[in-house]
Amino acid sequence: MVLSLVSLCAREVVSDHSSSPCWLRWVPRELYRALLEASFTSCRPLAVGELVQKWPERTLRVGGRRKLGQTKPNRLCIQALLLAVVRGLADQRCALQVLDLCGMQGDEGEIGDSMGGWSLTVALCTMVVQARAGAQRAQRERKRFSALEREKDVKRERGPSKRGKETNGTDKELEGSDREMKVSCGSVDEEELIKGVRRRMEEKKRETVVTGLGGSRKENEDVNSDVLVHVRADLFVNARSWERVRGALNTLGPLKLQCRYLRVEEISVSSIRTLLGLLPRKGLLGIDVRYSSLGVGGLAELLPLLSTFPAMKSLRLHYCNLDLRRDHPGQDETLKDLSQGLTQLQELRRLSLTALRLPGQLRVLLSSLPQPLEILELPYLSLSPTDLAYLSCSHHASTLQQLDLSENRLDENTLTSIRRLLSQASTSLQHLSLSGCGLTDGLLGLLLPSLGGCRALKSLALALNPLSIAGLMDLVRMAVRMPSLRQLLYPNPLEDYQPGLPDLPSSAQLFDWPLDEATDINVTSSQLKRVLIESGRTDLFLTCDLLNYDKDLVD
Template sequence: MKMFLWSYTDLFWHCPLSIMWSLVFLCAQKVVSDHASTCRALEFIPKELYPVLFKASFLGRKTLVLQDLVKRWPFPVLSLQKLLQSCKHCDCLPIKEKSSKLCVQAVILGVLAYLHQVMAGEDRKQQLRVLNMVGLQDDNLEQDPESMSLWSQTVTLSKACVDISQRHSEGANPSSKRRKGARSTLAATLAPGCQVYVEVHMDLFVNSTSSTILREALQVSSSSPLRLRCRDFRAEELSIRSTLGLLELLSPTSIRQVDLRFNNLGLPGLNVLLPFLTKFTSLLSLKLPYNNVDVRRLSVEMEASLQNFASQLGKLQSLKELNLGSSRLSGRLRQLLGGLQKPLESLELAFCYLLPSDLTFLSQSLHASSLKKLDLSGNNLCEPLLQPFQLLLKEAAGSLLHLDIMECKLMDSHLGALLPMLSCCTHLRYLGIFCNPISTRGLKTLLQNTLALPELRLIIYPYPVDCYSESLPWPTSSSSFLDSSFDQEKLSRVHAELQQLLAQAQRTDVTWSTDMYRHKTLDYLSL
């Protein structure tokens, strides 16, 4: 084994660049293929080779080797996002795929084993200080038993944090006896100024079933050997009290995004929560979809509540992304967004019952020329919204990367009116037009007019109206599109024709698809 490792190290330093990296990774795969041999050899392996061994182990699902690598990690930071990116050793991008549940668990177990080892006073200086788990893929659209969801990661690490805190406290106070259910008092009994710790940078996803354990973990986190530090916080189906309790425990400087959805907070609840968000000085993204906000017919009291909400939004000095999807905001965009001091770069207003005055304001606002992502899905963009939408597209053309206009009742004629503006969006990467009553002819016209967009990579298009087996009811609704049957043979033929046109134009780098769930769309914060 030692002879192999010496040869492996020699390869690392002396092979020609044209073949060195592929050989290094192949050697790394060979090294991690046998756990027992790897375990014996780890102390002889140069620390510079740990990253490539980690990636080879993760891709090969060598969980025991992963655990040993983490336990012996020789650097202050272990970042999954960096280790699993494409690199000079391997072009694979596992960070872009759903991560193996067993591998993520192995990393966590390795950190816990490492902490127990150092806390036990073994002859070894503490090296690892930060485990960075942010950026792991989790679309929450389907359950995959082979992968670990963000919710599961949150629960697993929360339990680990509480458990190791309890062990640490009992070690510091061996004679103390704890009553069952007394975990919430652990923070007070931990030894002050604990120097043995690993900080876990992660995204948190919590709902009503996991809020209790996360709250316990955050309460002990500041003095625990395992310390949770949140970057993006997402909460679903939580009461105002539970949400506030968690927000109060998050670090003010580390939060980048707060996503509160399906919480039924309404304007009164949001007005209670927003003042707590001003402490997050690095907050870039605020998502508040599906929160039962309707401003169309307000009482005098609720008018004051809306004005307060707008005022609180204006205090979020770093905000660049705002999602108010499924709020009924008819005629109120000027009031809501007019107080923002800096331009938004991502704005999601899906199913917001917008009026022409809303889009007119938006086209004339400081936000228009800065927008990189715009989602107006579910708003009727036909007349009378078509003209102000054209003006908005014209203003946003220089910056727009992502445009969602699904379920907007756009027909061939409307699409034709938008094509001159779309053709000017030279940086556009994604266009979503699913569930619009467009014909095959309209799609081909769209394709021909977007071929010149150099950065375009993905278009989610609707089933053409002429591919349905029966006439669609009018006015056409999204449910009509989804419930009506279509001719699969016709649809396949249309798809083949679109692919042929792309091939003829040498634009096979552009994906045209009717599957809105399969393809990863643009996340503003990943830019």
């Protein structure tokens, strides 16, 4: 990645924190963005804090989709950013009104010191609560200062008091007449007296207006508290962070937390329903539910609530205990409720279902959707030939941009449906995953013409398929003839494994079986790279690293 002159200069400027008082005072607002990016790249949390606290623009966006080779912001830098946002609430030089952190969340335990989605969610909720507490402290200070001012006004009106503990009623009358004489003679400043009376009248008038809106003044101050900064983010909620997230969403203060994509793990249907009730209706674009025992009935219960979010485009369900293989009493009625709930999701464009055990039920789910899908992910779904036959003829086939059929066994009975599906999606499909589908050299050879016809394909994943080195070479020769393809995730050939594998190993066996140390794996990589060099395809990235493969890094 070639850096611009501005980026290089910005890195040099933020490298020395001791010089920040010199340049920060005079830097033009057009350079704040370049300096902040340089601070993140160089891991300079102090510079991040100083820039954000005086941010001169209305919107600050940090995160979004990463490019190839671009790292995520450091944890210390993110923490410095959040602290600076709270401090900037009291800084008149800060013009920030919208903080957008969408797309920045990563997975916990990633390589490096980036902040995971759960940690970032907890930090955001803490920031919202701290800002609320700070606003309350400032409000108490203002009230105390106003009380002192009123007390001073009263003293100015009354004049100096010489009364002591032994003052009797006659002395009070004399002092009162004496004070009136002093006022009439001008001993008390008439202008100060008028100011004090006017101030008290204005405050009383404001108090009357506020209490007239209904309720006490304190209650209305809480309800009508001004939001200074709207914070947009993708939230990750589980049983440990549930209470904190709910408290932050209920908090009224200078920071308002908004959610774009909601990911929940291991929480009940009732908790998910409560959480959705706290979110703004217009902001939520998608929900990702993982490792929660929803059941078909729980999903049918949530779908009507999801339909109240008009911009809901994504629904992802992973390991949610949806099992329709067994004959349960009332299953037909539950399926009917599920179908009706899906019908109400008017804007849904992405549906991801992982390990839900729904063989033979794909028509029930997909035919209910009013609009064709653009992203369909169905790994570990035990799809039957009937399911794949329906999918190849459905109204979704010609609009799919992303398709994941990983870990669904393919054979001669499903090959015709897969080829028809690829033909229907040939002009739209950009990302395809057929990892762990049991594709042998023979099956892949029959499928290669259909794969080669996908003219828009950018990434192709075929890991954990039992291919030989000959089948792998045929795959790469086909890939180099696809001008749009940028990434290919290929499987280790069977020759690279230790002896003992069965003739048709499963994906689990290929994943767990050790590679043969006596075999030089670099030989396979060199053979594949030679095909790339001979074809002149320097823009095609080949990898067998399943754990670090990321299709989203394709430009």
